[in-house]
Each structure stands twice: as structure tokens, then as C-alpha cells.
Amino acid sequence: MPAATTPAPASANVPDAEGRFGEFGRRFVPETLMHALEELTAEYERASKDPGFGAELNDLLKNYVGRPNPLYFAKRLTEHCGGAQIYLKREDLNHTGAHKINNALGQALLTLRMGKKRVIAETGAGQHGVATATACAHFGLPCVVYMGEEDIRRQKLNVFIMRTMGAEVRPVTSGSRTLRDAINEAMRDWMASVADTHYIIGSVVGPHPFPRIVRDFQSVIGREARQQSLEHFGKLPAEVVACVGGGSNAAGMFYPFVEDTGVKLTGIEPGGRGDKPGEHACTLSYGVKGVLHGSYSYVLQDIDGQTQDVHSVSAGLDYPGVGPEHSYWKDTGRVQYVPVRDEEALAAYGMLARTEGILPALESSHAIAHVLKTAGQRKPDEQIVVCLSGRGDKDVYEVARVLGQEI
């Protein structure tokens, strides 16, 4: 790679008014959606300056979600690895079992502020779908969730939960029948329903202002983890690790640490079965700069700009794009992105269960797997903080199937 000049260090003061994270982000959507995006940008600006909005969201996060969740010292896992002290940021203990609820509640409040009457969402693993269905049940908003048929098969439990919460789950049968196609369908719905519907996008992807809004709502993860680090061990961690599909838990975890240049930030990508196209979903490790789902970022695509098929054992990471802020962090060198394969994630899933009595989501298991491999190389007086983005109950059927076991 030609690197004639050293890139400027990453700033936390992004995006700009046009939605640029460095060169990435912006808006590449049909004209039909432009007004709604301008409207959402303006409303979000007003909301972020309104103390009432912040207070209402904080109250929900505390009394409904159960925040702050713990930063937990994983003693036996640390002993097993024999190196740095490993701490887990327990997003799995949130109401609905993952970090997704932080964003879903924030955007549901924005929906009400804008006077919109209906909510749509896409989901991969189903965690964002469950979080959105939950937020909508809480506020009494009708909710439609688009989900790929392949993911419906892999994540039956979450489909049942969403329907129980009163949401309509619409199966997506086009393309790869996974997260990418669910986003396409949600956007198509929004093209027709934009006047009275808000699209609660679940990751830091899509056109401006979504990558910023989702990052901001998820940044509660990193803010708490940073504060809890100072309380637990009196300093900042040596390294912070999170898994990256679209990249919402990682964006929320990393953002408050971006300007703490002494803290190493590592994003773990789904390495799938191998490094050939179609075998993985490592957008940052193997992708090119391109346009997908309304924003300019790294993408897994062919020489014509056609999106490539991807694979991951984890439905939540099975996505050929990534949030534009991650592309910015990659190119500025602020975050290192590393692949972890399916089999390593599956092993980590079992390992965390046996050593700590915690069942991680397959997504989060990727982050744990990386720590299993690298914690031993660090000194015992260093700390690694891992975002345990969700719990693994939803994955038991798929893990059993992959391992050839019966439930």
C-alpha cells in the first residue's frame, strides 16, 4: 500500500455536517429519502441539545435496560490465558440481552419526537429486531422487522420473541437472504412509507446521519467502560477489543477511547472459513473502498462494484459492508482490524462458558477468541477490556447444529 504521508490522527470530532468521517460516510440514496434524512439530522441536533431528551433516555437506560452494566473481571479466563487481566463489559446483561437496546430506545424516542407513527427495522441475528420490537412495545408503536430467511432459520428464538412483542417479522427471500438483503428490503419499505415511518437502523451503517446517531447512542458502552476502568484498576486499559460486523458495539465501545492514544483498539472481523471471497465477511481486512447501503466505506465487492456474498457462522456479523467511521479508523491507523475464524469463535463460546459461566453470543465470541490468542503475550499488570456485546442463548441451536449435537 502506498503510504507516502502518515495519515492525520483520528479525531473524535467527526462526522462533519455532510456526514464525512475523513473521506468516508456521506449520503448515496435515492432522492425520495433525502428529505427524511435532512429532517432526521435536524431533529437529532435539536434532541442532542435538549436536556429533557437526554434525561428521558438516561432514565430508560437505568430503569428499563438496567444500566450501568458491570465491567467484570474474568479471573479464571485470565488465569487460563496467563497474561493480561481480562475484563468483560457486560452488554449481555442488558434487557433483551445485547447492546442493541441502547440504540433502539434512543431512536424510538426520536421517532416520537418527529411525530412518526410507525417503525421499521432490519435484523441479522435478531438482536436488533428484538431490541426494536421491545422499544416499540414499550412506546406502543407498530413495528415491522425485515429478516433474511436464512437468518430466520438460524435465529428462530429471536423471531418468536419479536412476534411475542407484537412486531411483524417479514421474511426476506431476495439475494443471500441475510442481513444485507434485510437492509435492502427495509430501505425499500422506507422509500414508500417515509412520510409517517422511521427506519431504526441497527448498526453504524447507512446514509448520514445514521452512522453518527447509532454511534452516539452506543457510546454509553465506552463511556461506562472507561469510567469503570478507572474505578477498578485506576488507569485506562492497555487494549479494548470488540467484534465488528456493521460495527455498532465496536463503535460505541471505541469512540470514547479514540483520543486516548495509549489505549490500543482492536476490532475483530468474522474470518469465516477462509480468506477467499465468499468464505468470510472481513470487510476491513479484505474489502475495497466503495458504496453500499447509502454510504461510502470499505465494502466486499467485485471489480464492477457488485456486492459479494459473505459467510460467517454468526448471523450478526454476516455483512459485506461496515460503518464509515470504522473505515476512517482503519485508514488513520487508530484501530487494528483482525479476522477470527468460525472455529475459533465456536471454541471461545465454549471456553467462556466453562471458565466463567457466561454464555457469549457468537458475535462476541469472536472478540473473546482474539483475547484467548493474545492475552498471554501481555504482562499481568496490563488490562484488556472486551465488549461482551450479547448473550449466547439465541445461538444454542445453531452451535449444536454446527457441532453435530442434538438439543
Add this chain to the structure above:
Amino acid sequence: MSRIAETFARLKTSGPMAFMPFITAGDPDLSVTGRTITELAKQGVDLIEIGFPYSDPIADGPVIQASYNRALQAKLQVGDILKAIAALPTATLPPLVAMVSYAIIFRHGGRKFAEAAAKAGFAGMIVPDLPTEEATDLSAVCRELGLDLIQLIAPTTTPERTRRILETATGFIYCISVAGTTGARTELPAELQQQLRWLKSQTQVPLAVGFGISRPEQVAALRGLADGIIVGSALVRKLAAITEEGVPVEQALATAGAFAAEMVQATRAS
């Protein structure tokens, strides 16, 4: 004057609206695409939009999505489309306009893609996911190459945005009739007429209406308000029948030709 502008200028003096069909390149293959273009020209259509298949077209309904998927599954590449168009006698055909997602253009490079399109014989480009804010560079390149970069206006476009869009509009304005994706609809929204009247008062650039149009009666309802009519899904479906229903190519071409003739007739009638 560009070939697209000439087409509308000629129609303006003689009265009728332009009939502007859309077809997907490479569905079922590029030889059929070439023959369809020839057939549509023979029926007297005024302009032809050629859709470049894209893997994730969020502005398109099921019919065009399915046609894109079929073409891509057959390993169609952008270079093949350009080659097939270049092999046609484009100077004697109605102006051809490429409908291309920005993902494709960005990957090839804006200038490189526009140059290749112009060289192949395209008269203009429509980039449905490139809003005016992001179109500055490509717009300049297209102007330099004599290509019209067609701008779109939606029912949700505010007057303020419309004025900004009109500043760089050339060729014609693609007026999206309804908030939603492409695909035939039985009725056009009542607000459309009002929006077209207002647009007419704001610009000299011809107005072409697309999304949801498939029938001659709808053409009649737009007479005096629009300068052109775009029909996509209704025609794409007739060609889809080759793959989906096993209809022989000759028969599908005849059906497409007859439909085009009927629509041309409807735009000519006064």
C-alpha cells in the same frame, strides 16, 4: 444541443409526449437486449433507458430486482454491456440513457465510467442513488463529454431542494411519480399533477414521469403536464417471460414491440 435535448425539442414542435421505455441489460442475455433495442426503435420510441444490473438496488421493486439478479447470475459484467451497446448503430437509434447505481460508477471511477459510456454511444446517464449534493464532480465530467446527467425529483423533494437540483439539470428531469420503488401501479397520486404544474413554472428542462406507469390511460392523464413517460417494470416483465415462463424469444420481442407501439400511440394521440 445534446441528442436528448434535440429529441424533446423536436417533440415540442410537433406536440406529442416522449415515450421512454426502460429495459434491463443482459436479461436474459445481451443479444436479446440488442434485438429489443432495435425492436423498440422500430416502434418509434423516443429514448431508451438501459438498466445496468446491480446487486443491491434499493430504488427498485421486485420485477426489476429479479431481472438484475438473472443477469448477474449469468455473470454479466459492465464491460460486456458497453461492448454490446457499442456494436449497435447508436447514431441512428433513439438516444440511449444508462441507468447505473453509483456503487458501479464509483468502482470504475467516475471519469473512466463516463468516458466509456460516451464512447459506447450513450447520450446520458441516470444515477438513481447519487443526490445532487454528491453529483458535482460527475456532473462536470458529463458536461465535458457531452453526456446529460439526468437529475431526479421525488414527491418528497422540498421546493428548496428542487431549486438546487434544477440548477444543474440537463436533458430531462426524471420526475418520480410516487414515493416508493419502481413497479406498475394502478393509480397515480393526485399530488403528482400539482407538482408537475409547479415544476413547469420553475424550469424549461423537459419533465419525464416514471415509476408506476404501465398503461395508456395513465399517459392520457399526464397530457399537458409532462413531456415524457417512462415505463420500466411493465416492459421488463414481458422479457422476463423468456426465462420465467419459457416464452420463445421471438414471441417475447413481439409482445414487447406491440406494447411499445400501443404506448407510442398513446403519447401521440391528442
